[in-house]
Amino acid sequence: MRNVKTIYFKEMKSYFNSPMAYIFLVIFTVINGYFFTRTFFLFNQSDMRSLFNIVPLVYLFFIPAVTMSLIAREKNLGTMEVMSTLPLKDLDFVAGKFLAALSLVLTGLAITLVHFFTLTQVGTNIDYGAVFTGYLGLALAGAVYSAVGTFASSVTDNQVVAFIIGIFIVLIFFLMDKMLMFVPVSLTGIIQYLSVDYHLSNISRGVIDSRNLIYFGSVVGFFLFMTVRVLETRKWS
Amino acid sequence: MIRVDNLSKSYDEVKAVKSINFELNDGEIVGFLGANGAGKSTTLKVMTGYLSPTRGNVHVNDLNILDNTHAIQKQIGYLPELNPLYGEMRVYDLLEFTGNIRNVTGKAFKTALARVIDQCGLKGVIHKSVSECSKGYKQRIGLACAMIHDPKILILDEPVTGLDPNQIVEIRNLIKDLGTEKLVLMSSHILQEIQATVNRIIIIHKGEIVADGTNEELMSGFRGNTKLTLEVKNAEDESIKGLTEKIPSLSLLDAEVKNGSQLLQLEYPKDQDPREALFKYAVDSNWVVTEMSPHSANLESIFRTLTMEDSAIA
Numbered sequence: 001m002r003n004v005k006t007i008y009f010k011e012m013k014s015y016f017n018s019p020m021a022y023i024f025l026v027i028f029t030v031i032n033g034y035f036f037t038r039t040f041f042l043f044n045q046s047d048m049r050s051l052f053n054i055v056p057l058v059y060l061f062f063i064p065a066v067t068m069s070l071i072a073r074e075k076n077l078g079t080m081e082v083m084s085t086l087p088l089k090d091l092d093f094v095a096g097k098f099l100a101a102l103s104l105v106l107t108g109l110a111i112t113l114v115h116f117f118t119l120t121q122v123g124t125n126i127d128y129g130a131v132f133t134g135y136l137g138l139a140l141a142g143a144v145y146s147a148v149g150t151f152a153s154s155v156t157d158n159q160v161v162a163f164i165i166g167i168f169i170v171l172i173f174f175l176m177d178k179m180l181m182f183v184p185v186s187l188t189g190i191i192q193y194l195s196v197d198y199h200l201s202n203i204s205r206g207v208i209d210s211r212n213l214i215y216f217g218s219v220v221g222f223f224l225f226m227t228v229r230v231l232e233t234r235k236w237s
Numbered sequence: 238m239i240r241v242d243n244l245s246k247s248y249d250e251v252k253a254v255k256s257i258n259f260e261l262n263d264g265e266i267v268g269f270l271g272a273n274g275a276g277k278s279t280t281l282k283v284m285t286g287y288l289s290p291t292r293g294n295v296h297v298n299d300l301n302i303l304d305n306t307h308a309i310q311k312q313i314g315y316l317p318e319l320n321p322l323y324g325e326m327r328v329y330d331l332l333e334f335t336g337n338i339r340n341v342t343g344k345a346f347k348t349a350l351a352r353v354i355d356q357c358g359l360k361g362v363i364h365k366s367v368s369e370c371s372k373g374y375k376q377r378i379g380l381a382c383a384m385i386h387d388p389k390i391l392i393l394d395e396p397v398t399g400l401d402p403n404q405i406v407e408i409r410n411l412i413k414d415l416g417t418e419k420l421v422l423m424s425s426h427i428l429q430e431i432q433a434t435v436n437r438i439i440i441i442h443k444g445e446i447v448a449d450g451t452n453e454e455l456m457s458g459f460r461g462n463t464k465l466t467l468e469v470k471n472a473e474d475e476s477i478k479g480l481t482e483k484i485p486s487l488s489l490l491d492a493e494v495k496n497g498s499q500l501l502q503l504e505y506p507k508d509q510d511p512r513e514a515l516f517k518y519a520v521d522s523n524w525v526v527t528e529m530s531p532h533s534a535n536l537e538s539i540f541r542t543l544t545m546e547d548s549a550i551a
Contacts, residue, residue: 006337010326017325078321082382085285085315086338087307235289237248 003088007096008103011070015104024066028108031058036115047127051115052134052204056197059105059145060174064166066104067149068159070097071227075157080234090231094224098150105142109135130206137203140216141196145170147223154230173219238262239284239390239420243293246279253279255444256293263389266416268435269424272544276444277424278318281394284422285315297390311339314383318394318424320376324368328359328378331367332385339386346385353381356411373404380411391415393423397430409434428536438536442544455539464490465503465512468528469519472499476522483518484511498527 015021035054043050071094074080083093116131152166153159176195180188192198196219199212239261246254254276261267271277282288284295286306295302297309323331332353336346354360357377362370367378376396383391396412397405412434415421425431431438438455440448448455465487477499481487486509491502505511512529519526 002340003338006334010334013330014323014325077323078317078319079323081282081287081317082315082321084287085310085313085317086335087310088338089307235287237288 001092003092004096004099007088007093008099011097011100012103015066015100020066020069021104021107024062024104025108025111028058028062029111032112033115036112040115040118047123048115048119048131048134049204051112052138055109055112055138056141056174056200059142060170061167062108063101063105063142063145064149064152064163064170067101067146067153067166068163069153070101070150071153071231072156072159072162076159084231084234090228091224094150094154094227094231098146098224098227101150102143102146105146106139109138109142127206130204133206133208134204136208137200140203140213141200144173144196144216144219144223147220147227148173151223151227151230154227238298239422240296241280241284241293242296244280244283244290244295245292246276246283246288247291253444254283254441257441257444257446259439259446259449261420261422263420264416264418265437266412266421266423266435268431268438269422269441270426270428270431270438270540271424271441272426275441275544277426277441278394280441281315281392281422281424285313285392286310311386312389314386314388314391316379316383316391316393316396318398320379322367322375322379322382325366327366328363328370331378332381335382336385341386349385349387352387353384356384356414357381358407373400373407376400376404376408377411380408384415389419391419391421393421395425396423397425397427405430428540432536440540440543447543448539452536455536462504463507463510464532465505465515466528466530466532467501467503467515467526468495468498469501470498470525470527472522472524476524477501479522480515480518484514486511487515 032051032054036048036051039050071080074083113135119126119131148169149162149166152169153162155165156162173194173196177192177198180192183191193215199215202209202212241257241259243256243258244254245252245256257276257280269277269280279288283290284297284302286302286309289303295309297312300308302309326334329350332350333346336342336349341349354363357380359374359377359381362374362378367375370378380393380396383393393412397408400408409430412421412423416436421435423431423435432452435452437451438448439446440455477489477492480501481489486505488504489501490504493500510531512531515529516526
């Protein structure tokens, strides 16, 4: 656990000592803010659905950008060799990196709470439960995409390639339940269950079902496990 | 103590290291010498747990690298080839980060920091970012990271590559100091560097160990020729030609006239020293000998002979 913390703080410092974190947070806030406020006063409804609809789309491009450097850069710089010869478990290394990326994503998400405060000032009959579960769903989707991005970053030493692989996998998870009409009926149940959006919309409706939580937990676990396996393959190259 | 047992490492079809054996004892500074691609770095990477052996094993103080990777890594300080560092970090932060991973924290870290700053001469750069430091300092920073936990074993892969002569001397002195209390294994393809720093040399060629011993042992075991430079005055061509007939063990490699003297490059088998006969011949021929210097086999000739044998045969 101590090593996870050490890696985590190193990554956070690395994000905030470079323009990376600031660029991400500013653009993330501006885009989400624009799309939320554009329709908020027009629809005149006391909910945050427009924000909850746009954030998963923004995630698609922003999270792979945040995660692309996590491991690919270490491989490219050669520091992966140093890390691998320290008494440090691959799992601790991966977990620290993943948590740092997730923290940055959650920081961006936390900034959008400013819209919630706007809502509390101007809105009436606010469904606080739906807002809470909406944010919970976005946080969990952020965790899934961060885990995918961490994995994508581990399979190459080129950050651009990691970004493209990340977007590709994230898009698959995002589009799965939108492509159901193209798959055989017998597979629709499975495909729908694998889709991030399906679980996200369940949670956003205000229902916290253990199936959804297990899904998010499993996908995060799966991709972090795969990342560790990829790192272990270096030993046998 | 490190024991390498029948260690082999293959990359797909390429056999980088072929069943090598050696043992290193505490307090030794050992040079691991080989041409580029000979298998030096691969061996070191297996010894530090970065790569797994295809066959064989590495034992460090009775622990083996396959089952006790982290326990061994705790005892080793490793400076990889090209010394990769996080350029954006401050030197202090990098040392603190390495210390944290190695469980050197709090008061122990402060003591360790003071030690490595002193040993590696980092006082002037400790609050600078790594990318602002010169190559020599970066090398010292890499060494400081490898030594922050005061390991008993230091493995240094090409520690002086790319440094200027002054920096090389500094790093060499540092390694020599460290070698008084630690086991230091350093790889290099710079022969003079190895010769000046270490007290035992292992030469690896095409993944196999071709020589292992002290500098003196390698010299005495080497069956090569000794070269001799002879500078004489009053030497006529005929008497020079007669020299090799009179002393058959000598062969004439080159002869040139320089500043009115004859400069002869000669060669003889190491165990047939002809200098006494040569001197008598010079007196008989009325030569005035102004220089007679033998150049006994050096590490370079040993290295070239051992690592070029195959290509010469081929």
